Amino acid sequence: MTNISSDRLKVHFRMDIDEDGWPPASVESARRSVEAFHCLGTTGEGIERIRMVALDVPPEADLPRIRKLLEQGEAMGWWHWEEGCVTAAWEAAAEG
Template sequence: MLSPAPDRDLPAGDQLIKIWFKFVPREGWLPYDTEGLWAVAAGHDTARICNVPFLQDGVAEGDIVRFTTDLDGLRWATGRVEASGNCTVRILPKPRGPLGPSDKAVYDRLAPFGIGGETFSKELPLVAFTVPASADFPAVKATLLRGEAEGWWSFEVGCATDEWEAA
């Protein structure tokens, strides 16, 4: 199970809950089939996601998801009910590329856009970013594509909006 630490600007106190997502692991990728994301209850069976997913596709920070609670008290997502307009982008720096395996170098390249993210681990510097709906999507995409073309990193978009796709 994968559950990132709540080390970013998450709401404090008892209102934080964990929402679990189950998926089929991708071949050649991390061997997880679940991911836990922090959330704030939005209703009796809905919650607003409060951190960026490393593995789960189709959801972004700020989205509202519906969940069911199992007999062990775990809350399992059953689907997204309201999109935030945010996008999820994951970047893996190329260890032998110009930036090396540095998550800090990745953050530095995206800092001008005010984009927040989380790093998976120092051993695997996979960085997952939330690109807010208010961001300059064309400029962010241009930076991502430039970084890939220049061998800085590989990236994938885990959750995109129509506005992102059109940019």
């Protein structure tokens, strides 16, 4: 986790698959994941080869709903997520 002077937040997550290849982490699933977060004010991209999605979260995005979606997806086993850069507003969304 890295603090930056900018008010933008970086988040990435990896879409996990089990030993049988389920769920299939494909271009389509990465695109749908990016679109779900895009509706909350983020931009981002999916990288199928390494099953990763990177999000750019501007300060005007819906931070509490983004955090909730990230946490729900992890609880459901859809992905594991990490923060790349953290802002005070993001930390406040975790508390609130």
